[in-house]
Every structure is written in structure tokens, then in C-alpha cells.
Amino acid sequence: MDNDIEEVLYDQASIQQAAQRLGKQITEDYAGERPLFLSVLKGAYLWTADLIREVDLYAELEFIKISSYHGGVASTDEITLVTDIRSDVQNRDVIILEDIVDTGQSLLFMKELLAKRGARSIKVATLLDKKEGRKVEVTADYIGFDVRNQFVVGYGLDYKDFYRNLPYVGILKKEVYTK
Ligand SMILES: O=P(O)(O)OC[C@H]1O[C@H](OP(=O)(O)OP(=O)(O)O)[C@H](O)[C@@H]1O
Numbered sequence: 001m002d003n004d005i006e007e008v009l010y011d012q013a014s015i016q017q018a019a020q021r022l023g024k025q026i027t028e029d030y031a032g033e034r035p036l037f038l039s040v041l042k043g044a045y046l047w048t049a050d051l052i053r054e055v056d057l058y059a060e061l062e063f064i065k066i067s068s069y070h071g072g073v074a075s076t077d078e079i080t081l082v083t084d085i086r087s088d089v090q091n092r093d094v095i096i097l098e099d100i101v102d103t104g105q106s107l108l109f110m111k112e113l114l115a116k117r118g119a120r121s122i123k124v125a126t127l128l129d130k131k132e133g134r135k136v137e138v139t140a141d142y143i144g145f146d147v148r149n150q151f152v153v154g155y156g157l158d159y160k161d162f163y164r165n166l167p168y169v170g171i172l173k174k175e176v177y178t179k
Pocket residue numbers: 040041042043044066067068069070071075098099100101102103104105106107158
């Protein structure tokens with residue numbers, strides 16, 4: 001797999017540092033509260049595992065599965081809710097956990113869904129923020145790293161459902177998806 005990577009952007013150590021930094025911030029910001037972490041599958045599974053272990057709060061964890069890329073390198077602009085949560089988010093302080101915010105459409109979908117269901121507050125902690133990719137206006141509150149407008153994989157992020165198990169985030173060589 002390493003041969004398919006143009007450049008490693010963030011290795012395990014820098015991702016751990018980002019998790020520690022954001023975990024500490026969330027712990028301070030939510031002191032005395034019991035937030036609900038909502039991890040967006042599949043991409044956010046590793047980030048979720050690392051980030052929440054850096055948070056010292058009575059927090060709950062739920063998973064929701066949505067999809068828009070269907071394995072490709074571009075958003076289909078259509079969000080499919082694959083697996084919903086069963087718990088009630090009404091009056092809850094929800095922290096959405098994402099691996100990446102790119103066009104922003106997945107995040108906007110999530111925010112609208114939670115708002116409609118009566119969440120008290122909604123914040124977002126993302127490992128990567130690709131601001132140049134935005135098609136809709138939406139922002140994250142806790143950001144690990146800003147990335148340029150290139151297709152990245154690893155540490156949860158996929159191309160055709162592969163590369164999620166790379167222990168780092170890297171730029172996928174163009175020839176891998178243009179051939
Ligand atoms: O800001 P956007 O352009 O909407 O892109 C961000 C979303 O796209 C990816 O999910 P994907 O649809 O690939 O599903 P996956 O997590 O199962 O890979 C990623 O995990 C985010 O959830």
C-alpha cells in the first residue's frame with residue numbers, strides 16, 4: 001500500500017498529538033457536562049478511538065453511518081443514511097466526530113438531522129479540514145489539521161474502501177485513481 005502514496009502528511013505520532021490537543025480542549029470546554037460523541041462511520045472509527053481516550057468526561061458514544069463518496073474520489077453530492085442511531089439526541093450536547101470535512105455536505109446533513117431531532121448543542125471535531133473543497137457553508141469547531149485540496153487516504157479514510165488501515169494520512173498518487 002505504501003507504494004500508492006505520494007506523500008505522508010501526518011504520521012501516527014502527529015495524529016496522537018492532535019488527539020491530545022483536541023481532547024484536552026474538549027475536556028475543558030465541556031467540564032461538568034455529559035456530552036454525546038457521535039462518530040460518523042466508516043471513516044471516523046480510528047479518530048474516534050484515539051480522540052475519546054484523551055477526553056476526561058462522562059461522555060457517551062454513538063455511531064452513525066452515512067455515505068456519499070461510495071468509494072470514489074469525488075462526492076456524489078447525495079448523502080445516504082446507511083445506519084441510524086437508536087438513542088435520543090433531544091436536549092443533548094452532541095459532538096460529531098469526523099475524519100474529514102471536504103465539500104461539507106456530509107456534515108451539513110448531520111447537523112440538520114441533529115437540529116431537527118432537538119439536540120441542545122452541536123459541535124464538530126474533525127481530524128482533517130479541507131476548506132478548499134467546500135460546496136456548502138459549514139465549519140468545524142475542533143480541527144486536527146487543515147489539508148489542501150488533494151485526495152487523501154489512511155487512518156480511516158478510504159479509496160474504494162481500501163487504505164483505511166494505513167497508520168498515517170497521505171496523499172494518494174493520482175495514477176492510482178486515474179488509470
Ligand atoms: O465533506 P464531504 O465532501 O461530505 O466529505 C466528508 C465525508 O466523506 C467521507 O465519507 P464517505 O462518504 O466516503 O463514507 P465512508 O466514511 O464510509 O468512507 C468522510 O468520511 C466524511 O464523512
